[in-house]
Amino acid sequence: MNAITVSTLCVGGIGCVSALALAVADKFLSVKEDPRIGQVADLLPGANCGGCGFAGCADYAKAIVTGGAELNCCAPGGAEVAGKIAKCLGRDAVDVVKKVAVVMCGGDSTSAVRRFAYNGINDCAAANSTGGGDKGCTYGCLGYGSCARACPAGAIEIANGIARVVKSRCIGCGKCATVCPRKLIKLVPASETVHVRCSSKDKGPAVKKVCAKGCIGCRLCTKLGDPGAFSADGFLCARDYSQPLTKADDVIAKCPGHCITKDAD
Amino acid sequence: MKIINSPFHFKGGIHPQYHKDLGDREAIRELPLPAKLTVPMSMHLGAPAKPVVKVGDIVKAGQLIAEAGGFISAPVHAPAAGRVKSIDQTVTAPGRSCQAIVIETSPEQEWELMPPIPDWGSADPKTLLERIGAAGVVGMGGAGFPTKVKLSPPPNKPIDTIILNGAECEPYLTGDNRMMVEHADHIAVGAQIMRRILGAEKLRVAIEDNKPDAIEAMAKAFEGVDGDVAVVRLHTVYPQGSEKHQIYAVTGREVPRGGLPMDAGCVVENVSTVYAIYDAVVNGRPLTRRVIEVTGEGVAHPANLMAPFGVSYAEMIEACGGYVGKPAKLISGGPMMGFAQANGDIPCGKTTGGILVLPPREVSNFTSQACISCGRCVDACPMRLIPSELSQLIEAEDIDGAANISLMDCVECGCCAWVCPAHRPLVQHFRRGKAIVNAKRAAERAKQQEAAKK
Structure with missing residues (x-):
């Protein structure tokens, strides 16, 4: 026999033995995975944003099928995806309210003062721990863009010293809300357009000193607006999104703090 | 009493201008009691103290007003007699x-002291330790680690060397130097109390060689004290006061990565803390005041003041003649590791060593630039890290990569940023990176604990 025949037989033989071993291993050692996990994962948008609280879409799909996780956790997918998953698994359809992020601060460079010149690194948490942040208001948006860098959809713009969420691009994952050192970003129903864009719990005069667009806690909105549409906690009013608001224009026009605004887009 | 020269010298470090003559011209003086004291509940490392008084209560000076909030915590006592306003x-x-307890001070000051232990030399070490804990003594060098915890190492970590940290390597600050010159005898007693608690053989007083008065005073104070006692004359180099570097300079031992001084058989205490130990044991006086230096070219008459906790920075500066011109920077602590402040409405606490006011000509409003890879930070880093690479990894959001090249070993001394010709805010990058790593680790721990519960 020549060298070619020997090597062909050897390599071929090893191949056959390995194939047999793999076939046996497949029969006895294979891990059965529910085929529905793959189906659900295919239905999810694949953004891997982590907004559902699981480590990516595949993990969430597994949790839905095996752990009985809620179907309405996927913010980018919204009602459509939740409905498809419900149909696929034969579960009851659930209500999904599409949510978007809103920065609850309107104190841009023209209306809010800065206490000192900060020339450190471009990061909100770092700025916040330098002398308590350079913004005059200790509750307001610092504008160094940590939220914008965390956003997987590129939906946050920093303009005029303040962060603003572009509603049409926001997928509602909530990553920005977790990185904001001042916890200014809230997830609200996407259908809502009127917000109290202030988070200062300070008394009126203290707010007026540092910002021209701050809530002074006068509670006029709770009286002018529909019952329950605005709530007040101390010196800060907030929109209660569970109640409808029809008299928005009146409230916006009369708010003496100029902090209730309507989304432009 | 022998004075020995430091046998070891750590790598790196810097030699900034010290400006120590500013505040060191006169003796420590007492601050007149202010009308209002805002006593913070978090003046130490660990859980904040829990208030045990109510609004409207009349308190005596030295009375317990807040108890320790956990194992790593410390109680807080009223710095002055008065009424709890809010x-x-x-x-x-x-x-x-x-949280903070605001006390309106009364003109008559009545003290409530704990029973003194004059026979500390024969007292039970446990009693001494309990007293130090009850008096709210914490590390006054800056970190505020509860002293009682530091002085109770686990039995498998024997301590053979106690080091009194009198290096005071931060520029401008001279409070520890003044304490050593004026209270050397009391510090010597405090050191012996520590030795009785820990049962360590060696006692070392580490002082930089730019403080000859303090070296002389401490050597004299320890005259006649039996056992292996010595004053170690350290090289004047920043950060000589850093625990890890001082242990190396004095004993030649290195604290292992992620370890504590007790892993190297040492306990390091700041001299002001040792004085507080003396005061708590021998006089029964809880920790309610400390020496705070108001210094810098931006203050009219820089001085060392003995001040009760809760007095505001603004009042301290006022007591030193106020600002000269418009101040450019107000720093709590020294210029290297201190915290820049937005205004003077900050209360002094157990870890406030100094208040530094810099005039505009002392503050450079630089623009930071890209790393030019000159390697000066690598030469300066006393922890043998590569600050240039670390900062670039953190800037590129590769926090894990930075952690892999020992980000967590950074002691934030600031030598790298001080030498950087591109004015890069290196320490700020590291603080940010470390905060992210710590948050990640805490989340992992929480996850593991939850999994263990199930």
């Missing part, structure tokens, strides 16, 4: 907000 929120020097 229990409010305040912002402390590192920029965090915490």
